[in-house]
Amino acid sequence: MRISCPNCGNDTEFYEVAEEVTITTYYVQNEDGSFTSVNDRSEILGEVRFFCGECHQEISQFHDRFLQMLF
Numbered sequence: 001m002r003i004s005c006p007n008c009g010n011d012t013e014f015y016e017v018a019e020e021v022t023i024t025t026y027y028v029q030n031e032d033g034s035f036t037s038v039n040d041r042s043e044i045l046g047e048v049r050f051f052c053g054e055c056h057q058e059i060s061q062f063h064d065r066f067l068q069m070l071f
Contacts, residue, residue, distance in 0.1 A: 003062045003069075005052035013053025014066065019046030 004011035025040040050063040 001065070003059075003065055005055060005057055005059055007057040007059075008052060008055040010052050010054035014059075015051050015053050016048055016063075017051065018044045018048045020044070021046070 002011050003014070022043045022045070023040060024042075026038050027035040028038050029035055048063065049058055050060045050066055051058055
């Protein structure tokens with residue numbers, strides 16, 4: 001079953017908005033003094049909402065289905 005926006009019918013583009021997020025990024029310094037990211041970790045402490053990527057309608061009622069189909 002595909003998710004589609006009840007407002008505009010979009011069934012291809014979506015996005016999440018997460019509140020209260022902590023992102024930790026680990027770096028190594030290279031020989032030339034520049035830095036390269038080697039790993040990152042995020043922790044979401046707040047609410048996560050799901051939106052249509054076309055009309056930007058909140059469609060969080062489909063978020064659980066989205067998570068089930070995320071590979």
